[in-house]
Amino acid sequence: MITLTNIHKSFGGTPVLRGVTLTLPKGKSTVVIGTSGSGKSVLMKSILGLVTPDSGTIMQDSRPLDRAAFLNDFGMLFQGAALFDSLPIWQNVAFRLLRQMPKSQARTIALEKLARVGLEADVADRLPAMLSGGMQKRAGLARAIATDPKILFFDEPTTGLDPIMARAINDLIRDLVAETGATTLTITHDMTTLHTIADHIALLDAGTLRWQGTPADLPGSNDTKLNAFLFSGS
Structure with missing residues (x-):
């Protein structure tokens, strides 16, 4: 439904996004993970129009993103x-x-x-x-x-919650996404959120898309940074 192609963004000469290409599949839950400073928030803000990429394209249904229509839905x-x-x-x-x-x-x-x-x-x-x-x-x-809405974004949905409430919010998000068929993007550090709601996973590392796949792909991953992130939950 939404495709980002070769997105670059720098602030004060410091690169934050370095050529990110990512597709949010229609009706699926995409979860972007990564350590602090990896570019997750800037990626989301780029789609919302709160940040203007230096280069690259953002498309919706194979057309340039119409942000007015996008924000209404x-x-x-x-x-x-x-x-x-x-x-x-x-x-x-x-x-x-x-x-x-x-x-x-x-x-x-x-x-x-x-x-x-x-x-x-x-x-x-x-x-x-x-x-x-x-x-x-x-x-x-x-x-x-x-x-x-047909599009839902979740920004660190379990931050500040105790484990029981965090689990309840994750379950609620999973059920709502299944019920509505919405296309969703979540950025999170919470591995419980990842395993509960993700259909598709993307790992950002220093502004680049280092790994992507499904939850079923995680156990067989040989990516050291992905495994370190999953193991630490950071």
Whole structure:
């Protein structure tokens, strides 16, 4: 669905992405792993248009990426959930919907999405500060799926969560991706996330795509950096 070809990006003369070529298969979950500074976040920001590559192309369905159309059919779970502190949870979830439909209809959809991620209706009128980290992450996930997007991005979805909640979020993401058939991109350090949700895996190393394959390919890999990363979980 989305193809990046020979993407280069430098900041202040320091290369961050060095000719990355990667395809996000339609309806599949792609997980990009790599150590801090490997270029994962810049890769995601390049697709979103938050960073402009120095060279290379980004295509969607074999055509140049139309970011306006892309962003209208896109949802994202941010690292730390990134909820609006001053808005009740239901308005956070319905933030985009409120520009498209009556308030009552947007609230109804928000409550449906909150229920889908395991949050009760009484959460809807609370402020984010009144929720635990895990509940905030679920609310952020509800916001990501509020418009039933065809494309989903997850930025370190389990950061800051205890192992039990992290496992619950991973399972929820896996189920939502299976239900919606969305094309997804996840960047993570969490090997549990990798093994739970990935259909396709890419390892970034110093701005280059060092290895890619499926979860079934991991045990037979002879790549020393991939094996070191998997072993350390870093």
